[in-house]
Amino acid sequence: MKNILITGANRGIGLMFAQSFADIVNTVYATARDISNCDELKKIKNIEILELDLLDKNSIKLFCAEVKDIPFDLILNNAGTFQDEQMEETNLDPELWLDEIMINAIGPITLTQKLKENLMNGVDKKVIFISSQMGSIDDNYSGGYYFYRTSKSALNSAAKSLSIDWKANNIAVLMLHPGWVKTDMGGSKAKLEISESVTSMLHVIDSFDISKTGSFVNYDGKKLEW
Numbered sequence: 001m002k003n004i005l006i007t008g009a010n011r012g013i014g015l016m017f018a019q020s021f022a023d024i025v026n027t028v029y030a031t032a033r034d035i036s037n038c039d040e041l042k043k044i045k046n047i048e049i050l051e052l053d054l055l056d057k058n059s060i061k062l063f064c065a066e067v068k069d070i071p072f073d074l075i076l077n078n079a080g081t082f083q084d085e086q087m088e089e090t091n092l093d094p095e096l097w098l099d100e101i102m103i104n105a106i107g108p109i110t111l112t113q114k115l116k117e118n119l120m121n122g123v124d125k126k127v128i129f130i131s132s133q134m135g136s137i138d139d140n141y142s143g144g145y146y147f148y149r150t151s152k153s154a155l156n157s158a159a160k161s162l163s164i165d166w167k168a169n170n171i172a173v174l175m176l177h178p179g180w181v182k183t184d185m186g187g188s189k190a191k192l193e194i195s196e197s198v199t200s201m202l203h204v205i206d207s208f209d210i211s212k213t214g215s216f217v218n219y220d221g222k223k224l225e226w
């Protein structure tokens, strides 16, 4: 594999993906909102750090123009946000809700759509959306988390369409749940170390091909309910 694009690579799961893929690809294209604050990423030799804010349509447009001629073998849509903690169901802020849907669903999907030619020029033609089991409607037994759940459900729904629309182009699309992981988002009580989650997801990504396009799977490769 030659080139990989990872969004939200300055910390958490995205950073470990960047560090892990650096050993097996030619160039890791890593995005961050603030490229001046990427000390860990800058330690990687074969890395290009690029600015991208998924909340900002113009930032997505500028980013896609900047990478226009670069073939991507794999696009790893990892960046995401979780702003639900302080939200009561009687006091949902529509602006914050829309922002979360933009960052977690509309942003990654429109970004990926704009990068179709980059994928067509790559060899592997794989797209991964880091989703969440919290986006599963079947699996919702505890309620709450309106912003995050709906944003990841929307992501899954749109990514499923993309997988069908791009199957004829041989572009494979996977929705992948990383597990509950000890990051800023997952918190210290989470079950998995970042390394456990990423190591397991690397196997899933490696064995994933067009025959499995449109699947929603756990970090260990098991199929998840919608």
Ligand SMILES: NC(=O)c1ccc[n+]([C@@H]2O[C@H](COP(=O)([O-])OP(=O)(O)OC[C@H]3O[C@@H](n4cnc5c(N)ncnc54)[C@H](OP(=O)(O)O)[C@@H]3O)[C@@H](O)[C@H]2O)c1
Pocket: 007, 008, 009, 010, 011, 012, 013, 014, 032, 033, 034, 052, 053, 054, 055, 077, 078, 079, 080, 081, 103, 130, 131, 132, 133, 177, 178, 179, 180, 181, 182, 183, 184, 185, 186, 187, 190
């Ligand atoms: N941790 C878990 O337990 C868990 C469980 C299920 C799913 N996930 C998913 O896994 C992915 C990675 O999560 P994580 O745990 O590594 O979270 P994290 O440590 O909070 O990191 C989130 C990353 O997303 C970036 N990001 C946030 N808002 C952005 C925006 N508007 N535009 C571009 N990038 C933005 C952050 O950049 P800044 O540093 O600039 O904020 C950061 O690089 C997310 O999609 C998340 O939903 C995580």
